[in-house]
Amino acid sequence: MSRHILAALSAALGLAALLSQDVLPADALLRAARGGAGAALVALAATGLGAGLLGLRRAASEGEPVDAVAAFALGGAALGTALLPPTALGLTHPAVFIVALLAAASGWLTRPRMRWPSAPAAAWVAGLALLAPGLLDALAPPVDTDEIYYHLALPAMLLREGALPGGVWLPDGSRPLVTHLLDAAAMVVGGEAGPKLLHWLGAAGLALAVRDVGARRLEARAGDVAALLLLGSYTVIQASGLANNDLPAALLVVLALDACLGGRRWWMAAFAGAALATKYTAAGPVVGIYLLWWWRRRGEPAGALPELAALTAAALAWVAPWWLRNGMEGLHPLFPFAGWTEMPGFAFMYPEKYGMGRGPVDLLLLPWRVVVDSAPDSYAFLGRVSPAALVCLPGALWGLARGRAPIAFVALVSFVAWAAGVHALRLLLPAAGVMALGAAAGWRELAGWGRAAALLVWLIGLPANHGPWLASVADRAPAALGWEDREALLARRVRDWHAVEWVNENAPEDARIALLFSWPRYHLERPVILGSVEDHVPSRYLLLSRGDDALTGLRERGVTHVLAWRRPFIYGTYEDFVGRKDYDARFAEPVERMQSLLLAEGTLVFEKGRVGVWRLQ
Amino acid sequence: MEICDDQRYPALAGPWAVGCDATGAVRVAIHVETGERVTIAAGGAPALADGLVYAPGIPSRVWRLPAGKSTPEAAIPGELIGPPATDGEVVVVPLADGLVRQALGDNRRQAIPGEPAPWYPPAVTGEWTVWVSLERGEEVIEAHEQGAMTARRLDSHAENGGHPRHVAASEGWLGWIRDDEVVLWHPEDGERRIPTDAHTSRGLSMWGGVACWESWNGEDVDIACSDGVQIARSGHQRAPSRWGDWLLYVDDRDRVMIVEVAAP
Numbered sequence: 001m002s003r004h005i006l007a008a009l010s011a012a013l014g015l016a017a018l019l020s021q022d023v024l025p026a027d028a029l030l031r032a033a034r035g036g037a038g039a040a041l042v043a044l045a046a047t048g049l050g051a052g053l054l055g056l057r058r059a060a061s062e063g064e065p066v067d068a069v070a071a072f073a074l075g076g077a078a079l080g081t082a083l084l085p086p087t088a089l090g091l092t093h094p095a096v097f098i099v100a101l102l103a104a105a106s107g108w109l110t111r112p113r114m115r116w117p118s119a120p121a122a123a124w125v126a127g128l129a130l131l132a133p134g135l136l137d138a139l140a141p142p143v144d145t146d147e148i149y150y151h152l153a154l155p156a157m158l159l160r161e162g163a164l165p166g167g168v169w170l171p172d173g174s175r176p177l178v179t180h181l182l183d184a185a186a187m188v189v190g191g192e193a194g195p196k197l198l199h200w201l202g203a204a205g206l207a208l209a210v211r212d213v214g215a216r217r218l219e220a221r222a223g224d225v226a227a228l229l230l231l232g233s234y235t236v237i238q239a240s241g242l243a244n245n246d247l248p249a250a251l252l253v254v255l256a257l258d259a260c261l262g263g264r265r266w267w268m269a270a271f272a273g274a275a276l277a278t279k280y281t282a283a284g285p286v287v288g289i290y291l292l293w294w295w296r297r298r299g300e301p302a303g304a305l306p307e308l309a310a311l312t313a314a315a316l317a318w319v320a321p322w323w324l325r326n327g328m329e330g331l332h333p334l335f336p337f338a339g340w341t342e343m344p345g346f347a348f349m350y351p352e353k354y355g356m357g358r359g360p361v362d363l364l365l366l367p368w369r370v371v372v373d374s375a376p377d378s379y380a381f382l383g384r385v386s387p388a389a390l391v392c393l394p395g396a397l398w399g400l401a402r403g404r405a406p407i408a409f410v411a412l413v414s415f416v417a418w419a420a421g422v423h424a425l426r427l428l429l430p431a432a433g434v435m436a437l438g439a440a441a442g443w444r445e446l447a448g449w450g451r452a453a454a455l456l457v458w459l460i461g462l463p464a465n466h467g468p469w470l471a472s473v474a475d476r477a478p479a480a481l482g483w484e485d486r487e488a489l490l491a492r493r494v495r496d497w498h499a500v501e502w503v504n505e506n507a508p509e510d511a512r513i514a515l516l517f518s519w520p521r522y523h524l525e526r527p528v529i530l531g532s533v534e535d536h537v538p539s540r541y542l543l544l545s546r547g548d549d550a551l552t553g554l555r556e557r558g559v560t561h562v563l564a565w566r567r568p569f570i571y572g573t574y575e576d577f578v579g580r581k582d583y584d585a586r587f588a589e590p591v592e593r594m595q596s597l598l599l600a601e602g603t604l605v606f607e608k609g610r611v612g613v614w615r616l617q
Numbered sequence: 618m619e620i621c622d623d624q625r626y627p628a629l630a631g632p633w634a635v636g637c638d639a640t641g642a643v644r645v646a647i648h649v650e651t652g653e654r655v656t657i658a659a660g661g662a663p664a665l666a667d668g669l670v671y672a673p674g675i676p677s678r679v680w681r682l683p684a685g686k687s688t689p690e691a692a693i694p695g696e697l698i699g700p701p702a703t704d705g706e707v708v709v710v711p712l713a714d715g716l717v718r719q720a721l722g723d724n725r726r727q728a729i730p731g732e733p734a735p736w737y738p739p740a741v742t743g744e745w746t747v748w749v750s751l752e753r754g755e756e757v758i759e760a761h762e763q764g765a766m767t768a769r770r771l772d773s774h775a776e777n778g779g780h781p782r783h784v785a786a787s788e789g790w791l792g793w794i795r796d797d798e799v800v801l802w803h804p805e806d807g808e809r810r811i812p813t814d815a816h817t818s819r820g821l822s823m824w825g826g827v828a829c830w831e832s833w834n835g836e837d838v839d840i841a842c843s844d845g846v847q848i849a850r851s852g853h854q855r856a857p858s859r860w861g862d863w864l865l866y867v868d869d870r871d872r873v874m875i876v877e878v879a880a881p
């Protein structure tokens with residue numbers, strides 16, 4: 001009894017000490033608590049829905065427990081898709097999202113038998129240690145470019161403006177928005193940190209799924225190795241605390257692969273389709289998985305072809321609503337990647353901008369270069385992967401040659417598909433799980449000392465991969481923990497912040513803002529159109545297609561103010577693949593035209609450096 | 618001399634052209650008559666008066682040209698939201714929570730109630746301080762006379778339209794720009810309105826009762842002054858700054874031009 005009294009006294013002293021030291025300022029604590037609650041609620045609802053879907057099927061057939069991570073991923077994709085009709089109809093009130101979450105959570109009423117993630121204590125400790133900085137990133141105010149123009153901006157705009165973004169004036173919104181609608185639900189409950197914490201949970205789910213699939217389909221240790229390769233790569237780990245649609249797609253791809261290897265072809269189609277609807281760049285690994293399925297059905301060609309067609313149709317059914325939506329809005333189904341009708345041939349992306357060349361020799365050297373020459377801050381792949389991946393490559397190729405590495409085959413197809421496209425490592429992220437598993441399959445082929453050497457290389461390569469990420473997290477950590485003002489971080493890390501702040505504090509309440517050559521849509525507290533995406537496509541398209549009537553077009557859409565960056569391009573970035581004349585026509589001329597038009601038709605009301613706010617006359 | 622990150626500089630501080638080096642920060646002063654060059658470190662957006670450069674900071678610094686060495690002044694007591702202003706005797710600093718007026722060489726400060734708009738500098742001459750504020754996003758010109766309890770509203774978009782903005786002051790005259798005119802106002806001599814299209818202006822330059830601004834001619838930007846001086850060459854002429862017969866401006870090749878002018 002006296003020990004219990006002692007323990008209670010110690011606990012009380014500890015609590016008093018913690019409170020006295022103001023460990024976490026109240027607003028940071030509240031933000032973290034609300035974000036955590038939002039993420040947990042959405043994760044629970046998604047898992048309930050997924051478990052209901054998977055469990056119903058299982059109950060009718062195999063009676064196996066439902067994998068919790070698979071349920072989370074499938075339920076999340078299903079919920080994100082189910083939110084399309086109401087939001088497209090303008091039903092964007094927070095109550096709609098709450099009702100949707102409750103409806104999804106009703107999947108738990110089917111009382112599914114769950115298989116929760118399990119791993120040895122050491123694996124949990126290692127995984128959490130590698131992922132822990134991502135929690136700080138998730139709690140920090142958003143400064144990542146992709147978050148502030150796209151992944152958090154669209155959910156925030158949806159909730160703020162009451163309409164599903166999309167069309168030529170908001171082209172990002174015309175992509176499939178499966179994760180963004182789920183993030184909007186997380187934002188309703190959890191505020192700004194809700195979606196980011198949800199994605200952190202998703203990243204942890206990806207690591208668990210990779211480990212689990214590796215352990216079951218390769219060997220126990222190979223699962224650990226695959227998870228280490230995944231979490232030891234800069235490009236993967238830097239996304240762990242950010243809202244994104246790459247890692248969710250990667251998780252669905254791994255689950256599709258697992259279903260394929262387990263002979264559950266309809267679940268393969270379901271996960272593959274969900275992955276495609278989450279991120280189009282999952283197409284590479286999805287094709288690899290389908291080819292693997294086809295290869296495993298060799299010898300029974302008569303039934304395979306119709307089944308392949310049916311499975312493909314089942315997968316595409318996930319993407320079809322988004323194509324249909326674009327079609328109903330008069331857009332190309334694949335807009336914004338195609339269908340810039342007023343300027344045929346207008347390029348959404350320049351693949352040559354990334355990587356180190358696209359000649360035959362360059363492509364052959366790609367596996368080497370992508371590890372050796374990549375850098376997080378360089379257009380040479382714009383990222384980094386663990387050097388241990390290269391150590392595993394010979395083994396993977398050896399296994400492939402011997403016909404005993406189906407996972408490495410899918411990884412190879414994924415890599416080839418990526419090599420045919422844009423050589424930015426973040427675009428390979430949807431294949432990250434299968435690439436890690438493919439490398440682990442290669443690791444399995446090595447002798448004991450080779451396996452040890454691969455792990456040593458992983459360990460030595462860890463600082464080069466986690467270092468740049470930790471440096472940026474360290475910069476954001478004080479704001480995440482409430483020790484630095486949110487505005488101070490934003491002023492330091494968001495280039496156009498001062499102009500955004502001016503608009504938020506000084507523009508009339510009914511102002512409507514056009515962002516030209518500028519990114520931070522998320523932080524603007526007024527209705528906004530345009531804003532940047534790859535190479536500032538929307539602004540260039542407006543200025544090239546409308547010419548001198550560009551600002552007139554904005555005024556006709558109710559725009560009252562323009563927030564613009566006056567120097568968005570540097571010729572050196574493009575000179576290797578765009579001639580000077582073309583550069584002037586496609587990049588420099590729109591900027592010059594914007595400046596002339598703003599001078600003639602706008603009144604400068606704020607300027608800081610090369611960013612300004614103009615009131616349209 | 619280069620143009621600056623804040624394109625309201627270079628500008629004239631009496632006979633001194635104060636501008637930037639290649640860093641984009643205000644670091645150079647050149648005498649327009651003798652060509653004497655003085656290196657200063659005035660940072661991003663100093664206040665200028667006849668032969669004087671005031672750089673806000675902790676502490677603030679003052680250069681009395683041609684001396685290249687600065688003297689310390691009282692630190693600014695808050696977050697600066699726009700360039701300060703000086704008439705050579707006092708300095709007015711726009712802060713997030715109001716304006717502060719203090720005599721140079723003196724630590725005493727006076728808080729002026731008001732909510733100055735960011736980016737727009739205030740102006741000061743003698744007893745008068747003038748600034749732009751925003752009400753529901755629309756501009757108001759307010760002025761405060763020493764000793765008065767409250768500021769006086771000189772113009773506002775809500776009452777008169779025209780988005781009044783860009784205040785300036787010199788030798789008892791106050792001035793500001795509206796969409797279709799430049800207004801010069803003197804507490805005793807009354808008001809003068811000059812029709813013009815000055816919408817491209819980043820500011821208004823005043824020397825006594827003479828004002829200069831950017832004038833949009835329908836195709837490009839020229840420079841016009843209230844005493845009839847004009848610079849209307851091909852291409853843009855922007856960012857005028859006037860002192861006596863000297864006019865500084867920037868042409869559309871970003872060259873800093875300093876010319877001697879005479880009123881017609």
